[in-house]
Amino acid sequence: MSSTSSATAVTTDQRPGAEVVLRALKDQGVDVIFGYPGGAVLPIYDALFQQNAIRHILVRHEQAAVHAAEGYARSTGKVGVVLVTSGPGATNAVTGLVDALMDSIPVVCLTGQVPTHLIGNDAFQEADTTGITRPATKHNYLVKRSEDLAKVIHDAFYVARSGRPGPVVVDLPKDILIKPAPYTEAPAAGVEHRSYRPVTEPDPARILEAVRLLKRSERPVVYSGGGVINSGPEASRLLTEFVRLTNMPCTNTLMGLGAFPASDRRFLGMLGMHGTYEANLVMHGCDVMLNMGARFDDRITGRLDAFSPSSKKIHADIDPSSINKNVKVDVPIVGDAGRILAAMIECWKSDTTPIAKEAQAAWWTQIEEWRTKNCLAYVQQGSIIKPQHAVRRLYEMTQATGRDTFISTEVGQHQMWAAQYFGVEKPNRWMTSGGLGTMGYGLPAAMGVQIAHPDALCIDIAGEASILMNIQEMGTLAQYNLPVKVFILNNQYMGMVRQWQELLHGSRYSESYSEALPDFVKLADAFHARGLRAETADQLDDVIREMLAHPGPVIADICVAKDENCFPMIPSGAAHNEMILGPDQEKNARAVTDDGMVLV
């Protein structure tokens, strides 16, 4: 046990461990958990059966339980909770855990374990869960003593949600769940950890340095990421206030979409490998960059030695290990994005450094010129549906409903088109697997979102390959009557793989064509959902309209152009100013270097 707390009340009466677990969850504010039963966790399932405070959602695969908890967490800001059994239950959850680790999503995953006396004996459904999940989690615990049980669970929630959030595993041997255990209240003042104390309050000297640098800047940019979303909706409000106050251009990472309203004229769109022309050229040409809660991921920077070559870089991050990891920065600020933004706004208002107004106006003129390139333009003509058009129409028609809309995606071309063409206005409305790139993420994530927001419109923008990776969750949608809409951009290819093969491997489409796809309309029917299909452009609006109007779960199979590629694109190993804008340019593009070929 690694935490101490001065004023924790320990109850004298002892209850079975499983009941203590549920009580601790309840005290942590948990109202729903996503799980799948099995031998080692039967005592918890028995305790769940005998109470009403916590709702259990039965998934069809443990990976989906974690993604559902992630969707729940990302759309609410609360910790998502997972309950799985030992052995295969835990190993199936690993992909979800790594996904949550890469995207900094707070999740507590309770795993069953064989009884303590059998650990290490290769017992039935035994796996070294803490060993396997050590690099897959922010932290993990194995509870070996009943008296530690409640305290470990309180600790796990604190670690999961504080600092840079992440997944935490608590491994629970079956005897610990059965034996009587004392209850320890969660410390009222919050857990005070002996060794883990994340810094949230920024250093004022750094704030001042950053503000002055930005005021003197002639070509500034704000590049914000998932850290702003993770800090809570107030941080997104402050980001919007700061960008409007300073009139700087703002671009978001894939993880940061929604932190700044897409409809604001200062918004440049997403940046990076499939970012907009203007966002990437602003990053390349700026003289001061404010990175707010993003991590200079390789999808953002492109070739590192050509990344934003003439800028001073300010990097605000809650995780000190993110700073100077990929890109050397000039002004590091460690702290919570919301606190940093509040401090910067205050400092901006009180500091008297003159603002380089004229130069900044010229910078905006330059940006407007880049914008006229209209890099996301596409032409929808004839009967074949362009995938971009399908997403655009989905966006426009959902906007017209006026309903609160939450989007999740799978991974691939459709994900990038969704990021480019579905404007996100508010934080916590955009759920996508950014860091790990987990195909199969979107459907269970949408399920978790829908559980948290029963009346909202939850749409999984999917590809026909990704959706099959967790298609079994259609069963969960049916069981709980969750009206999730699965919007499949069906081009019969693993589109992003096909695109890379076209670009990098001489159009040799090795194993990227799906020979035997299911009939998604019949598949929907089999899972008690509504199945719809649009095969031609004139059917698209009707299908979207019917999908949005249907009160239950829907699969909409949108048959789109098979050979469409996702542009703009910065090829592997290229710099921001070497991006490919469209198919015409693709043939003339600088050949990808050998160094670029090895990158993913």
Add this chain to the structure above:
Amino acid sequence: MSDTNVRTATIAVLVENEAGILARVVGLFSGRGYNIESLTVAAVDEEKLLSRITVVTTGTDMVIEQIKAQLDRLVPVHMVNDLSLAGPHLVRELALIKVVGKGEHRVEALRLADAFRAHVVDATTESFVFEMTGHGEKIDAFCALMRPLGLAEICRTGAVAIARGTAHMAA
């Protein structure tokens, strides 16, 4: 900050003395591709349940900064101290060295051991076990001299290190 000059860093890490902590640290190094030249660990405070790890690693300044930040990010880590940067510090290593031989070689081994202040901790008519402490380089030098004299086995602890003067690590 240089990203091309490789340096050696001796890093002291104060950690919770709990199951799995060494696996976390070692897994961090292997998972992220950092070097470990040596690593030692032992409990140092039974009451506060603290252990101290001394790890010697090499890398560019940027990599070593990353190593320290990544170590500090582990939940059971209390404190990370880069002794190489912090100032003057002592580094010591203990070695047990077995030399097997007869006649003139034995006499020479004993004579050199004396010069290096190695102690004889076990002896038979055909062997010695020497114990020596010191900087790693001193042990390297002694082992090199023993090689032609019947060096049979070497056992080394890896470096432990502490700052000189009043500066100290406490959780």
